[in-house]
Amino acid sequence: MQKDVIIALDFPDRKEALAFLDQFPAGEKPFVKIGMELFYAEGPDMVREIKARGHRIFLDLKLHDIPNTVRRAMAVLSRLDVDMVNLHAAGASEMMKGALEGLTRPDGTRPLLIAVTQLTSTDEAALKNELLIDVPMAETVMRYAKNAADSGLDGVVCSPLEAALVKERCGAGFVTVTPGIRFADSEAGDQKRIMTPERAARSGCDFIVVGRPITKASDPVAAYRRAVADFLG
Numbered sequence: 001m002q003k004d005v006i007i008a009l010d011f012p013d014r015k016e017a018l019a020f021l022d023q024f025p026a027g028e029k030p031f032v033k034i035g036m037e038l039f040y041a042e043g044p045d046m047v048r049e050i051k052a053r054g055h056r057i058f059l060d061l062k063l064h065d066i067p068n069t070v071r072r073a074m075a076v077l078s079r080l081d082v083d084m085v086n087l088h089a090a091g092a093s094e095m096m097k098g099a100l101e102g103l104t105r106p107d108g109t110r111p112l113l114i115a116v117t118q119l120t121s122t123d124e125a126a127l128k129n130e131l132l133i134d135v136p137m138a139e140t141v142m143r144y145a146k147n148a149a150d151s152g153l154d155g156v157v158c159s160p161l162e163a164a165l166v167k168e169r170c171g172a173g174f175v176t177v178t179p180g181i182r183f184a185d186s187e188a189g190d191q192k193r194i195m196t197p198e199r200a201a202r203s204g205c206d207f208i209v210v211g212r213p214i215t216k217a218s219d220p221v222a223a224y225r226r227a228v229a230d231f232l233g
């Protein structure tokens, strides 16, 4: 798995998303993440347009519904030429297996399918007191990761704090996609389980997802290059 930095394109519309991407020189094509905000605003055409510009795309829609609904929705997403899609592992194994079936195209190809374990904005207190999961965060994430691996998925979204243990439990080839990335001088904001790009690299993360520390920086291209240098060396 080729490690990389994924920029979260959390913008309200096409105009702002493309204005952001236009700051990069023509030959520099970061791997980007399109999430709910941009997708709900602009729809599949936004995905096609950014793909046509030469970017790899993680479509972060975090599906979570009954198995039949997720299988059918994934079949629709499989027609978009994206590189990675995801769902919530909390939907359980039957849903994850259905998703895999729906996502697989008639020729057998498909994007990577990744399961969100526990959101990086969730801390131990919320896990226990609000979600009523009376098991430590790391063990919860490992159980969800194991369920995803046993369902045939390619990897998980987790915090970089859990990446090494996920690799140990699910195998080195099981992909770890890790948001909750902050430079030492960044604000955490709503993120709770955070790490710097350098430490994420040492923890064995395959992909780091970086949003505001890049998109809100005074020089976003420089901030992206800093993340790449810190993470990839």
Ligand SMILES: O=c1ccn([C@@H]2O[C@H](COP(=O)(O)O)[C@@H](O)[C@H]2O)c(=O)[nH]1
Residues within 6 Å of the ligand: 008, 010, 035, 116, 118, 119, 120, 121, 157, 158, 179, 180, 181, 191, 209, 210, 211, 212, 213
């Ligand atoms: O557990 C998760 C799952 C997804 N995300 C997404 O990643 C980015 C992070 O953005 P920042 O601005 O760097 O906090 C954002 O799009 C989230 O929707 C996550 O943070 N945690």
